[in-house]
Amino acid sequence: MPPYFDNADSVTFRKREKLVALLGRTDTGKTSTFNLMTGLSQPIGNRISSTTHQCYSYSNFIDTPGFGDTRDSEASHLSLIDFFISLSSGIDILLYFVRYGAMNSTDLDLFVDIYKRILSIEAYSNSCLVITDYSLPNLEQVNINEHEERKYLLKQLHDNNKYSYILDKFDNRVIFIDISPYDYKRRELSKEIIEKFLHSFQPIKRFNCQNLQDAYRLLRRTQEMEILCLDLKTQIDQLTTQNQHLAHLYEQQIRHCKDLEESYQRSIKQLERIHEQTLLTIENNHLITIEEMKRQEFRICDEVKQVRHQLEEIEHEMERSLTFNVFSYIPLIHIVTNIMELNTKRRITQRIRKTLHSKKKLL
Structure with a gap:
């Protein structure tokens, strides 16, 4: 991935001049x-956030x-490493900035972190400490070597x-x-002081940032793994x-099956009640x-x-009497007819009983 510059079209380093990075x-x-x-x-x-987000x-x-920027500091560190690695010719001077009278334990920890995580001890020989906000009047004197x-x-x-x-x-x-x-x-005056130092300082060799290759690959791999983990988390x-959703559908199907089973049991019980009522009605009618x-049989017997x-x-x-009254046979005919009717009803009754008896066995 090539380094990003805010002014990419105007990046031209003059080979005869020293390349200076501000950290x-x-x-x-x-x-x-x-x-x-x-x-x-x-x-x-x-003093809370930096406006410079890229080199x-x-x-x-x-x-x-x-x-130490509170906004996306890891991305800034990665961009800086990416930039250093892209400089095949290396960097001549690293100016490390701190404020006068404002150095604390956090600033020192940050300095150690920068030179361990991003640079290396090899960068010490190419580095210079720049203390800003020096408001005392002896600004020129404190920048002259051997001055008291x-x-x-x-x-x-x-x-x-x-x-x-x-x-x-x-x-x-x-x-x-x-x-x-x-x-x-x-x-x-500050500009003259910086120019004079840059002109006088002659590092033994350029800091070529080859030691950042492993760190760069590790951070890139970390980013790829984070993206992969994010994708896996999304999946x-x-x-x-x-x-x-499937569990919800499964629960719905289970409830539906239970409802069907309860409905089936209610239907079975209802059919049993209807059947019992029907048998009871048939038996009562019988x-x-x-x-x-029987009552009719008693009447016929009487007759x-x-x-x-x-x-x-x-x-x-x-x-x-020798005379036989024909009309006297009419009651006899009526009696015979009743007897035949009674026999027919008995047969019907026997058939009904057999039918009921067979149905009870089947139940």
Whole structure:
């Protein structure tokens, strides 16, 4: 992936001049110094967030994103590494910026982190400490080697273990500048101080950033893994949603099956009640019919007795008289007819009983 520059079309490094990169914490004066040295007007940030999100270059100066920025600092670090690796010819001078009197444990930890994670101890020999916001009037004197005021100031800085740590790593290479926009003379003096240092400082060799290759690949791989994990998480979320949907459908089907089973049981019970009621009705009707037939049988028996009695009387009369009254046979015919009807009903009753008996066995 090629490095990104805000002004990609104007990136042209002059080979005869030293290539200078500006590093440091957010709002330590890097962009202001970059504008001072190049004559540009890049946006300047504040003490909370940096306005420089990508490496910006002009002439032989490179302005980098501020470390410790609260907005997407990992992306800024990756962009800076990407940029350093792309410089096959390397970097001559690394200017590390801190504010005068504002160095604390967090700033020192950040410095160690930068030179361990992004650079290496090889970068120490190409680095110089730039202390900004030096508002004391002896600005020119403290930047002259062997001057008493510089020696005194360096002794004070060495008494502070935070400044002392960096100065020891940089072999006491430090310059003091004041780039306040309200004092034109001090800004111009600061520009002269930087130019004089850049002209006089001759590193043994360029810092070629080859040690960043592994870190670069590792960070790129980390980014790829994060993207892959994000994709997998998205797929897992989708599968989870589908699983929840299927589980919901499954529960609906289970409830539907239970409803069908309950409906089936209710139907079975209802059919059993109807069947019992039907059998009871048939049995009651049958009993009523049997009772009625019994009553009719009793009536017929009575009539038969009467007919027999009448026949006996007729026989007596026939014995007494030769004349036979034909009309006396009419009651006998009626009796015979009733007897035949009674026999027919009995047969029907027997058939009904057999039918009911067979149905009870089947149930």
